[in-house]
Amino acid sequence: MNYDVVVIGSGPGGYVAAIRCAQLGLKTAIIEKYNVLGGTCLNVGCIPSKALLDSSEHYHNAAHAFSEHGIELGNLKVNLTQMIKRKGEVVKSNNDGISYLMKKNKIDTYFGLGSFVNKNTIKVTDAEGKEQQIETKKTIIATGSKPTTLPFLPLDKKRIITSTEALSLTEIPKNMIIIGGGVIGLELGSVYARLGAKVQVIEYMDSIIPTMDRALGKELMRILKKSLKFEFFMSHKVTGATNEGEVVKVTAENPKGETVTFEGDYVLVSVGRKPYTEGLGLENAGVQMGERGMIAVNDHLETNVPGIFAIGDVVRGAMLAHKAEEEGVLVAEHIVGQKPHINYNLIPGVVYTWPEVAGVGFTEEQLKEQGRAYKSGSFPFKASGRAKASGDTDGFVKVLADKETDEILGVHMIGPRIADLIAEAVTAMEFRASAEDVARMSHAHPTYAEAMKEACLAATENRALHI
Numbered sequence: 001m002n003y004d005v006v007v008i009g010s011g012p013g014g015y016v017a018a019i020r021c022a023q024l025g026l027k028t029a030i031i032e033k034y035n036v037l038g039g040t041c042l043n044v045g046c047i048p049s050k051a052l053l054d055s056s057e058h059y060h061n062a063a064h065a066f067s068e069h070g071i072e073l074g075n076l077k078v079n080l081t082q083m084i085k086r087k088g089e090v091v092k093s094n095n096d097g098i099s100y101l102m103k104k105n106k107i108d109t110y111f112g113l114g115s116f117v118n119k120n121t122i123k124v125t126d127a128e129g130k131e132q133q134i135e136t137k138k139t140i141i142a143t144g145s146k147p148t149t150l151p152f153l154p155l156d157k158k159r160i161i162t163s164t165e166a167l168s169l170t171e172i173p174k175n176m177i178i179i180g181g182g183v184i185g186l187e188l189g190s191v192y193a194r195l196g197a198k199v200q201v202i203e204y205m206d207s208i209i210p211t212m213d214r215a216l217g218k219e220l221m222r223i224l225k226k227s228l229k230f231e232f233f234m235s236h237k238v239t240g241a242t243n244e245g246e247v248v249k250v251t252a253e254n255p256k257g258e259t260v261t262f263e264g265d266y267v268l269v270s271v272g273r274k275p276y277t278e279g280l281g282l283e284n285a286g287v288q289m290g291e292r293g294m295i296a297v298n299d300h301l302e303t304n305v306p307g308i309f310a311i312g313d314v315v316r317g318a319m320l321a322h323k324a325e326e327e328g329v330l331v332a333e334h335i336v337g338q339k340p341h342i343n344y345n346l347i348p349g350v351v352y353t354w355p356e357v358a359g360v361g362f363t364e365e366q367l368k369e370q371g372r373a374y375k376s377g378s379f380p381f382k383a384s385g386r387a388k389a390s391g392d393t394d395g396f397v398k399v400l401a402d403k404e405t406d407e408i409l410g411v412h413m414i415g416p417r418i419a420d421l422i423a424e425a426v427t428a429m430e431f432r433a434s435a436e437d438v439a440r441m442s443h444a445h446p447t448y449a450e451a452m453k454e455a456c457l458a459a460t461e462n463r464a465l466h467i
Protein backbone atom coordinates (compact mmCIF):
# COMPACT_ATOMS: atom_id res chain seq x y z
CA MET A 1 0.00 0.00 0.00
CA ASN A 2 1.04 3.60 -0.61
CA TYR A 3 0.19 6.45 1.74
CA ASP A 4 0.70 10.18 1.94
CA VAL A 5 1.26 9.89 5.69
CA VAL A 6 1.93 7.00 8.05
CA VAL A 7 1.66 7.67 11.78
CA ILE A 8 3.54 5.33 14.10
CA GLY A 9 1.85 5.12 17.49
CA SER A 10 -1.84 5.62 18.32
CA GLY A 11 -1.68 7.65 21.55
CA PRO A 12 -3.32 11.09 21.77
CA GLY A 13 -0.52 12.56 19.64
CA GLY A 14 -0.64 9.89 16.95
CA TYR A 15 -4.36 9.32 16.52
CA VAL A 16 -5.12 13.06 16.54
CA ALA A 17 -2.36 13.63 13.96
CA ALA A 18 -3.92 10.90 11.79
CA ILE A 19 -7.40 12.43 12.04
CA ARG A 20 -6.12 15.91 11.11
CA CYS A 21 -4.13 14.47 8.18
CA ALA A 22 -7.25 12.67 6.93
CA GLN A 23 -9.37 15.81 7.37
CA LEU A 24 -6.87 17.64 5.17
CA GLY A 25 -7.29 15.08 2.40
CA LEU A 26 -4.13 13.03 2.96
CA LYS A 27 -4.28 9.25 2.53
CA THR A 28 -3.34 8.16 6.02
CA ALA A 29 -2.45 5.00 7.92
CA ILE A 30 -1.73 4.46 11.60
CA ILE A 31 0.43 1.68 13.06
CA GLU A 32 -0.04 0.47 16.64
CA LYS A 33 2.19 -2.06 18.37
CA TYR A 34 -0.43 -3.25 20.86
CA ASN A 35 -3.74 -4.66 19.73
CA VAL A 36 -5.70 -1.66 20.97
CA LEU A 37 -5.65 1.99 20.01
CA GLY A 38 -5.06 4.87 22.42
CA GLY A 39 -1.49 4.47 23.65
CA THR A 40 -0.31 4.96 27.23
CA CYS A 41 -2.77 7.77 27.99
CA LEU A 42 -5.88 5.77 27.24
CA ASN A 43 -4.76 2.27 28.20
CA VAL A 44 -2.40 2.68 31.17
CA GLY A 45 -2.28 6.40 31.91
CA CYS A 46 -4.60 9.40 31.99
CA ILE A 47 -7.94 7.66 31.51
CA PRO A 48 -7.70 4.57 33.76
CA SER A 49 -6.06 6.65 36.50
CA LYS A 50 -8.94 9.13 36.36
CA ALA A 51 -11.45 6.27 36.54
CA LEU A 52 -9.77 4.99 39.71
CA LEU A 53 -9.38 8.50 41.10
CA ASP A 54 -13.11 9.10 40.67
CA SER A 55 -14.09 5.72 42.16
CA SER A 56 -11.77 6.08 45.15
CA GLU A 57 -12.95 9.66 45.70
CA HIS A 58 -16.56 8.43 45.92
CA TYR A 59 -15.53 5.88 48.54
CA HIS A 60 -13.48 8.39 50.50
CA ASN A 61 -16.34 10.87 50.53
CA ALA A 62 -18.82 8.19 51.54
CA ALA A 63 -16.54 7.22 54.41
CA HIS A 64 -15.48 10.69 55.54
CA ALA A 65 -17.72 13.44 54.16
CA PHE A 66 -21.24 12.06 53.76
CA SER A 67 -22.11 12.16 57.47
CA GLU A 68 -21.41 15.91 57.57
CA HIS A 69 -23.96 16.30 54.77
CA GLY A 70 -26.49 14.35 56.82
CA ILE A 71 -26.15 11.09 54.94
CA GLU A 72 -25.65 8.02 57.12
CA LEU A 73 -24.30 4.83 55.59
CA GLY A 74 -23.87 1.42 57.13
CA ASN A 75 -21.69 -1.45 55.99
CA LEU A 76 -19.59 0.59 53.58
CA LYS A 77 -16.88 -1.44 51.86
CA VAL A 78 -14.65 -1.39 48.81
CA ASN A 79 -15.09 -3.93 46.03
CA LEU A 80 -11.70 -3.49 44.34
CA THR A 81 -12.47 -6.13 41.70
CA GLN A 82 -15.52 -4.13 40.56
CA MET A 83 -13.55 -0.86 40.69
CA ILE A 84 -10.85 -2.29 38.45
CA LYS A 85 -13.48 -3.88 36.17
CA ARG A 86 -15.24 -0.55 35.73
CA LYS A 87 -11.90 1.09 34.94
CA GLY A 88 -11.41 -1.54 32.22
CA GLU A 89 -14.85 -0.76 30.77
CA VAL A 90 -14.10 2.97 30.70
CA VAL A 91 -10.88 2.23 28.79
CA LYS A 92 -12.63 -0.17 26.42
CA SER A 93 -15.36 2.31 25.51
CA ASN A 94 -12.68 4.88 24.65
CA ASN A 95 -10.73 2.25 22.61
CA ASP A 96 -13.90 1.66 20.65
CA GLY A 97 -14.35 5.40 20.22
CA ILE A 98 -10.90 5.77 18.61
CA SER A 99 -11.51 2.76 16.32
CA TYR A 100 -14.74 4.43 15.23
CA LEU A 101 -12.88 7.71 14.56
CA MET A 102 -10.26 5.90 12.45
CA LYS A 103 -12.97 4.24 10.33
CA LYS A 104 -15.02 7.42 10.04
CA ASN A 105 -11.95 9.28 8.74
CA LYS A 106 -10.96 6.40 6.42
CA ILE A 107 -7.63 5.89 8.17
CA ASP A 108 -6.14 2.40 7.70
CA THR A 109 -5.08 0.79 10.96
CA TYR A 110 -2.18 -1.69 11.15
CA PHE A 111 -1.56 -3.60 14.37
CA GLY A 112 2.11 -4.54 14.88
CA LEU A 113 5.52 -3.02 15.50
CA GLY A 114 6.29 -0.32 12.96
CA SER A 115 9.92 0.10 11.94
CA PHE A 116 11.75 1.94 9.19
CA VAL A 117 13.21 -0.13 6.36
CA ASN A 118 14.26 3.15 4.76
CA LYS A 119 12.99 6.72 4.66
CA ASN A 120 9.83 5.82 2.72
CA THR A 121 9.24 2.17 3.59
CA ILE A 122 7.85 0.97 6.88
CA LYS A 123 7.67 -2.62 7.99
CA VAL A 124 4.85 -3.76 10.27
CA THR A 125 5.54 -6.90 12.28
CA ASP A 126 2.48 -8.31 14.03
CA ALA A 127 2.34 -10.34 17.25
CA GLU A 128 2.76 -13.62 15.31
CA GLY A 129 5.85 -12.28 13.55
CA LYS A 130 4.09 -11.79 10.21
CA GLU A 131 5.57 -8.87 8.27
CA GLN A 132 4.21 -6.50 5.66
CA GLN A 133 5.68 -3.36 4.13
CA ILE A 134 3.94 -0.10 3.39
CA GLU A 135 5.18 2.87 1.40
CA THR A 136 4.72 6.46 2.52
CA LYS A 137 5.67 9.99 1.50
CA LYS A 138 5.72 11.32 5.09
CA THR A 139 5.92 9.70 8.50
CA ILE A 140 4.95 11.00 11.92
CA ILE A 141 6.65 9.22 14.82
CA ALA A 142 4.40 9.31 17.90
CA THR A 143 5.73 6.38 19.91
CA GLY A 144 5.47 8.05 23.32
CA SER A 145 7.40 7.16 26.45
CA LYS A 146 7.79 4.52 29.10
CA PRO A 147 8.52 4.73 32.84
CA THR A 148 12.07 5.54 33.91
CA THR A 149 13.54 2.94 36.24
CA LEU A 150 16.29 3.22 38.83
CA PRO A 151 19.33 1.06 38.08
CA PHE A 152 19.61 -0.20 41.67
CA LEU A 153 15.90 -0.90 41.98
CA PRO A 154 14.85 -3.47 39.38
CA LEU A 155 11.11 -3.81 38.92
CA ASP A 156 9.53 -7.18 39.62
CA LYS A 157 6.13 -5.83 38.50
CA LYS A 158 4.51 -7.50 41.51
CA ARG A 159 5.81 -5.68 44.59
CA ILE A 160 8.09 -3.15 42.91
CA ILE A 161 5.87 -1.63 40.29
CA THR A 162 5.26 1.27 37.91
CA SER A 163 2.02 3.10 37.25
CA THR A 164 1.01 0.39 34.76
CA GLU A 165 0.81 -2.31 37.45
CA ALA A 166 -0.57 0.13 40.04
CA LEU A 167 -3.65 0.54 37.82
CA SER A 168 -4.52 -3.14 38.10
CA LEU A 169 -3.68 -4.26 41.65
CA THR A 170 -5.71 -7.14 43.03
CA GLU A 171 -5.49 -5.95 46.65
CA ILE A 172 -5.31 -2.64 48.46
CA PRO A 173 -1.74 -2.12 49.68
CA LYS A 174 -1.29 -1.83 53.43
CA ASN A 175 1.76 0.37 53.11
CA MET A 176 2.65 1.82 49.74
CA ILE A 177 6.05 3.42 49.35
CA ILE A 178 6.15 5.88 46.50
CA ILE A 179 9.46 6.90 45.02
CA GLY A 180 8.99 10.32 43.38
CA GLY A 181 6.56 13.00 44.50
CA GLY A 182 5.54 13.98 40.97
CA VAL A 183 2.22 13.71 39.17
CA ILE A 184 1.97 9.90 38.97
CA GLY A 185 3.08 9.29 42.56
CA LEU A 186 0.59 11.75 44.01
CA GLU A 187 -2.35 10.71 41.81
CA LEU A 188 -1.95 6.96 42.33
CA GLY A 189 -0.90 7.47 45.95
CA SER A 190 -4.21 9.32 46.42
CA VAL A 191 -6.17 6.41 44.94
CA TYR A 192 -4.75 3.89 47.40
CA ALA A 193 -4.63 6.25 50.40
CA ARG A 194 -8.37 6.90 49.89
CA LEU A 195 -8.95 3.15 49.87
CA GLY A 196 -7.08 2.76 53.16
CA ALA A 197 -3.38 2.35 52.37
CA LYS A 198 -0.70 4.13 54.37
CA VAL A 199 1.25 6.12 51.78
CA GLN A 200 4.83 7.28 52.19
CA VAL A 201 6.40 9.46 49.51
CA ILE A 202 10.18 9.62 49.13
CA GLU A 203 11.20 12.63 47.03
CA TYR A 204 14.67 13.64 45.89
CA MET A 205 13.91 17.36 45.70
CA ASP A 206 12.78 19.66 48.53
CA SER A 207 9.31 20.10 47.01
CA ILE A 208 6.62 17.86 45.55
CA ILE A 209 5.46 18.54 41.96
CA PRO A 210 8.69 20.58 41.78
CA THR A 211 8.24 21.87 38.25
CA MET A 212 5.00 23.68 39.11
CA ASP A 213 4.74 26.98 41.00
CA ARG A 214 6.19 26.24 44.45
CA ALA A 215 3.12 27.53 46.28
CA LEU A 216 1.09 24.68 44.77
CA GLY A 217 3.33 21.88 46.01
CA LYS A 218 3.44 23.45 49.47
CA GLU A 219 -0.36 23.67 49.73
CA LEU A 220 -0.90 20.19 48.23
CA MET A 221 1.52 18.66 50.71
CA ARG A 222 -0.30 20.30 53.62
CA ILE A 223 -3.66 19.03 52.37
CA LEU A 224 -2.53 15.46 51.56
CA LYS A 225 -0.98 15.16 55.03
CA LYS A 226 -4.20 16.40 56.61
CA SER A 227 -6.83 14.62 54.52
CA LEU A 228 -5.15 11.37 53.50
CA LYS A 229 -2.40 11.07 56.15
CA PHE A 230 0.34 11.03 53.50
CA GLU A 231 3.87 10.98 54.91
CA PHE A 232 6.53 12.87 52.96
CA PHE A 233 10.27 12.34 53.08
CA MET A 234 11.77 15.25 51.21
CA SER A 235 15.37 15.70 50.00
CA HIS A 236 15.83 11.94 50.37
CA LYS A 237 17.99 10.03 47.93
CA VAL A 238 16.84 6.45 47.44
CA THR A 239 19.86 4.13 47.48
CA GLY A 240 18.46 0.63 47.20
CA ALA A 241 15.72 -1.88 47.85
CA THR A 242 15.50 -5.48 48.88
CA ASN A 243 12.55 -7.63 48.03
CA GLU A 244 11.78 -10.00 50.90
CA GLY A 245 8.75 -11.71 49.41
CA GLU A 246 5.72 -10.02 50.96
CA VAL A 247 7.73 -7.00 52.06
CA VAL A 248 10.10 -4.64 50.26
CA LYS A 249 12.68 -2.67 52.20
CA VAL A 250 13.77 0.62 50.63
CA THR A 251 16.84 2.46 51.83
CA ALA A 252 17.45 6.16 51.33
CA GLU A 253 19.89 8.81 52.42
CA ASN A 254 18.21 11.59 54.41
CA PRO A 255 19.31 15.27 54.22
CA LYS A 256 21.74 14.67 57.12
CA GLY A 257 23.46 11.91 55.14
CA GLU A 258 22.10 9.14 57.34
CA THR A 259 20.63 5.93 55.96
CA VAL A 260 16.94 5.43 56.65
CA THR A 261 14.87 2.33 55.85
CA PHE A 262 11.25 2.12 54.74
CA GLU A 263 9.17 -1.03 54.72
CA GLY A 264 6.14 -1.54 52.55
CA ASP A 265 4.16 -4.23 50.76
CA TYR A 266 4.24 -2.26 47.47
CA VAL A 267 6.78 0.17 46.06
CA LEU A 268 5.65 2.44 43.24
CA VAL A 269 8.50 3.83 41.18
CA SER A 270 7.32 7.12 39.66
CA VAL A 271 10.47 9.08 38.90
CA GLY A 272 9.54 10.25 35.41
CA ARG A 273 9.24 8.78 31.95
CA LYS A 274 11.66 8.40 29.06
CA PRO A 275 11.12 8.58 25.28
CA TYR A 276 10.30 5.24 23.67
CA THR A 277 12.08 4.60 20.38
CA GLU A 278 13.09 0.93 20.72
CA GLY A 279 12.74 -1.18 17.60
CA LEU A 280 11.82 1.80 15.38
CA GLY A 281 14.82 1.29 13.11
CA LEU A 282 15.54 5.03 13.11
CA GLU A 283 19.07 4.30 11.89
CA ASN A 284 17.64 2.74 8.68
CA ALA A 285 16.06 6.07 7.82
CA GLY A 286 19.02 8.13 9.07
CA VAL A 287 17.02 9.89 11.82
CA GLN A 288 19.27 11.55 14.39
CA MET A 289 18.66 11.40 18.12
CA GLY A 290 18.81 14.44 20.40
CA GLU A 291 19.67 14.57 24.07
CA ARG A 292 18.36 12.15 26.72
CA GLY A 293 16.95 9.60 24.28
CA MET A 294 14.70 12.11 22.52
CA ILE A 295 14.38 12.43 18.76
CA ALA A 296 15.84 15.76 17.62
CA VAL A 297 13.33 17.99 15.78
CA ASN A 298 13.16 21.55 14.46
CA ASP A 299 10.40 24.11 15.11
CA HIS A 300 8.08 22.27 12.71
CA LEU A 301 8.76 19.00 14.55
CA GLU A 302 10.60 17.68 11.50
CA THR A 303 13.64 15.47 12.13
CA ASN A 304 16.93 15.83 10.24
CA VAL A 305 15.33 13.65 7.53
CA PRO A 306 12.89 15.73 5.45
CA GLY A 307 9.41 14.22 5.58
CA ILE A 308 9.93 12.39 8.87
CA PHE A 309 8.36 14.17 11.84
CA ALA A 310 8.19 13.33 15.56
CA ILE A 311 5.70 14.53 18.17
CA GLY A 312 4.69 14.11 21.81
CA ASP A 313 6.75 12.36 24.48
CA VAL A 314 9.53 11.32 22.05
CA VAL A 315 10.51 14.98 21.52
CA ARG A 316 11.42 17.92 23.79
CA GLY A 317 8.85 19.56 26.03
CA ALA A 318 6.28 18.52 28.61
CA MET A 319 5.20 14.87 28.46
CA LEU A 320 1.50 15.66 28.29
CA ALA A 321 -1.26 14.22 26.12
CA HIS A 322 -2.67 17.63 25.18
CA LYS A 323 0.78 18.90 24.15
CA ALA A 324 1.16 15.85 21.90
CA GLU A 325 -2.29 16.50 20.37
CA GLU A 326 -1.39 20.09 19.51
CA GLU A 327 1.82 18.86 17.92
CA GLY A 328 -0.05 16.24 15.89
CA VAL A 329 -2.35 18.91 14.48
CA LEU A 330 0.60 21.24 13.81
CA VAL A 331 2.50 18.62 11.81
CA ALA A 332 -0.55 17.64 9.74
CA GLU A 333 -1.22 21.29 8.86
CA HIS A 334 2.46 21.97 8.16
CA ILE A 335 2.53 19.00 5.74
CA VAL A 336 -0.20 20.60 3.61
CA GLY A 337 1.54 23.96 3.62
CA GLN A 338 -0.36 25.78 6.34
CA LYS A 339 1.43 27.91 8.98
CA PRO A 340 0.25 26.57 12.35
CA HIS A 341 1.73 27.69 15.66
CA ILE A 342 1.88 26.34 19.22
CA ASN A 343 2.44 28.60 22.22
CA TYR A 344 4.32 26.14 24.44
CA ASN A 345 4.19 28.57 27.36
CA LEU A 346 0.42 28.15 27.42
CA ILE A 347 0.25 24.37 27.70
CA PRO A 348 -1.48 23.87 31.06
CA GLY A 349 -0.33 21.29 33.60
CA VAL A 350 -2.86 19.50 35.79
CA VAL A 351 -2.62 17.09 38.72
CA TYR A 352 -5.80 15.13 39.49
CA THR A 353 -5.44 14.86 43.22
CA TRP A 354 -8.22 16.26 45.40
CA PRO A 355 -8.12 19.14 45.48
CA GLU A 356 -6.92 19.35 41.91
CA VAL A 357 -3.81 21.34 41.00
CA ALA A 358 -3.23 23.25 37.77
CA GLY A 359 -0.98 25.90 36.34
CA VAL A 360 -0.27 27.74 33.11
CA GLY A 361 2.29 30.31 32.04
CA PHE A 362 5.24 31.44 34.11
CA THR A 363 5.65 30.35 37.72
CA GLU A 364 6.60 32.93 40.34
CA GLU A 365 10.06 31.33 40.52
CA GLN A 366 10.53 31.75 36.75
CA LEU A 367 9.47 35.41 36.85
CA LYS A 368 11.95 36.07 39.68
CA GLU A 369 14.68 34.33 37.71
CA GLN A 370 13.87 36.48 34.65
CA GLY A 371 13.99 39.59 36.84
CA ARG A 372 10.57 40.56 35.51
CA ALA A 373 8.52 43.04 37.55
CA TYR A 374 5.22 41.37 38.42
CA LYS A 375 2.33 41.62 40.83
CA SER A 376 0.45 38.78 42.42
CA GLY A 377 -3.17 38.37 43.48
CA SER A 378 -4.60 35.38 45.31
CA PHE A 379 -8.02 34.25 46.39
CA PRO A 380 -8.57 31.36 48.82
CA PHE A 381 -11.42 28.90 48.29
CA LYS A 382 -12.31 29.24 51.96
CA ALA A 383 -13.83 32.61 51.02
CA SER A 384 -15.89 31.13 48.16
CA GLY A 385 -19.61 30.56 48.77
CA ARG A 386 -19.66 27.70 46.26
CA ALA A 387 -16.73 25.97 47.96
CA LYS A 388 -18.36 26.37 51.37
CA ALA A 389 -21.55 24.74 50.07
CA SER A 390 -19.70 21.71 48.73
CA GLY A 391 -17.24 21.57 51.62
CA ASP A 392 -14.18 22.03 49.39
CA THR A 393 -12.56 25.03 51.02
CA ASP A 394 -8.89 24.06 50.64
CA GLY A 395 -6.71 25.81 48.08
CA PHE A 396 -6.51 29.08 46.18
CA VAL A 397 -6.13 30.73 42.80
CA LYS A 398 -3.01 32.84 42.27
CA VAL A 399 -2.70 35.22 39.34
CA LEU A 400 0.63 36.75 38.33
CA ALA A 401 0.48 39.82 36.12
CA ASP A 402 3.02 42.20 34.62
CA LYS A 403 3.59 45.10 37.02
CA GLU A 404 3.38 47.75 34.28
CA THR A 405 0.95 46.41 31.67
CA ASP A 406 -1.21 44.18 33.92
CA GLU A 407 -0.96 41.36 31.31
CA ILE A 408 -1.54 37.97 32.93
CA LEU A 409 1.77 36.06 32.95
CA GLY A 410 0.86 32.98 34.95
CA VAL A 411 -2.09 31.43 36.76
CA HIS A 412 -1.62 28.76 39.41
CA MET A 413 -4.48 27.08 41.21
CA ILE A 414 -5.25 24.37 43.69
CA GLY A 415 -8.86 23.68 44.53
CA PRO A 416 -12.10 21.98 43.57
CA ARG A 417 -12.63 21.28 39.83
CA ILE A 418 -9.82 23.59 38.83
CA ALA A 419 -8.59 21.06 36.23
CA ASP A 420 -11.46 22.53 34.20
CA LEU A 421 -11.12 26.09 35.49
CA ILE A 422 -7.54 26.38 34.19
CA ALA A 423 -9.07 26.58 30.68
CA GLU A 424 -10.30 30.08 31.54
CA ALA A 425 -6.74 31.13 32.36
CA VAL A 426 -5.43 29.60 29.11
CA THR A 427 -8.09 31.42 27.08
CA ALA A 428 -7.39 34.73 28.80
CA MET A 429 -3.65 34.39 28.30
CA GLU A 430 -3.96 33.25 24.69
CA PHE A 431 -5.80 36.53 24.03
CA ARG A 432 -3.21 38.38 26.14
CA ALA A 433 -5.78 39.58 28.63
CA SER A 434 -4.87 41.83 31.53
CA ALA A 435 -5.89 40.85 35.05
CA GLU A 436 -8.38 43.71 34.92
CA ASP A 437 -9.95 42.30 31.72
CA VAL A 438 -10.84 39.09 33.55
CA ALA A 439 -11.76 40.94 36.74
CA ARG A 440 -14.39 42.91 34.78
CA MET A 441 -16.01 39.80 33.24
CA SER A 442 -19.18 38.50 34.84
CA HIS A 443 -18.62 35.09 36.43
CA ALA A 444 -21.75 33.13 37.34
CA HIS A 445 -22.51 33.05 41.04
CA PRO A 446 -22.02 30.82 42.90
CA THR A 447 -19.20 29.01 41.05
CA TYR A 448 -15.64 27.97 41.76
CA ALA A 449 -14.71 30.11 38.74
CA GLU A 450 -15.42 33.25 40.77
CA ALA A 451 -12.09 32.56 42.50
CA MET A 452 -10.36 33.34 39.18
CA LYS A 453 -12.18 36.67 38.93
CA GLU A 454 -11.41 37.50 42.56
CA ALA A 455 -7.71 36.62 42.15
CA CYS A 456 -7.61 38.91 39.10
CA LEU A 457 -9.27 41.66 41.13
CA ALA A 458 -6.65 41.11 43.83
CA ALA A 459 -3.87 41.33 41.25
CA THR A 460 -5.35 44.45 39.62
CA GLU A 461 -5.51 46.83 42.55
CA ASN A 462 -5.73 44.56 45.54
CA ARG A 463 -9.49 44.95 45.35
CA ALA A 464 -10.91 41.44 45.77
CA LEU A 465 -14.53 41.80 46.86
CA HIS A 466 -15.09 38.77 49.01
CA ILE A 467 -12.04 38.77 51.26
Ligand SMILES: NC(=O)c1ccc[n+]([C@@H]2O[C@H](COP(=O)([O-])OP(=O)(O)OC[C@H]3O[C@@H](n4cnc5c(N)ncnc54)[C@H](O)[C@@H]3O)[C@@H](O)[C@H]2O)c1
Nearest residue numbers: 180181182183184185203204205270271272273319350351
Ligand atom coordinates in the same frame (compact mmCIF):
# COMPACT_ATOMS: atom_id res chain seq x y z
N1 LIG B 1 -2.16 14.64 35.19
C1 LIG B 1 -1.20 14.56 34.27
O1 LIG B 1 -1.09 15.40 33.40
C2 LIG B 1 -0.22 13.42 34.32
C3 LIG B 1 -0.49 12.31 35.07
C4 LIG B 1 0.46 11.31 35.12
C5 LIG B 1 1.64 11.45 34.41
N2 LIG B 1 1.86 12.54 33.68
C6 LIG B 1 3.14 12.72 33.00
O2 LIG B 1 3.90 11.53 33.02
C7 LIG B 1 5.24 11.80 33.26
C8 LIG B 1 5.77 10.93 34.34
O3 LIG B 1 5.18 11.22 35.59
P1 LIG B 1 6.01 11.03 36.92
O4 LIG B 1 5.14 11.38 38.07
O5 LIG B 1 6.68 9.71 36.90
O6 LIG B 1 7.17 12.08 36.72
P2 LIG B 1 7.35 13.58 37.27
O7 LIG B 1 8.45 14.14 36.50
O8 LIG B 1 6.04 14.31 37.36
O9 LIG B 1 7.81 13.37 38.79
C9 LIG B 1 8.91 12.60 39.12
C10 LIG B 1 9.34 12.98 40.52
O10 LIG B 1 10.32 12.07 40.93
C11 LIG B 1 11.38 12.75 41.58
N3 LIG B 1 12.56 11.88 41.47
C12 LIG B 1 13.32 11.65 40.38
N4 LIG B 1 14.29 10.74 40.67
C13 LIG B 1 14.11 10.40 41.97
C14 LIG B 1 14.77 9.49 42.87
N5 LIG B 1 15.79 8.77 42.46
N6 LIG B 1 14.31 9.42 44.14
C15 LIG B 1 13.25 10.15 44.55
N7 LIG B 1 12.61 10.99 43.76
C16 LIG B 1 13.01 11.12 42.48
C17 LIG B 1 11.45 14.06 40.81
O11 LIG B 1 12.11 15.06 41.55
C18 LIG B 1 9.98 14.36 40.57
O12 LIG B 1 9.41 15.07 41.67
C19 LIG B 1 5.36 13.26 33.59
O13 LIG B 1 5.97 13.92 32.52
C20 LIG B 1 3.96 13.72 33.78
O14 LIG B 1 3.77 15.04 33.30
C21 LIG B 1 0.97 13.54 33.63
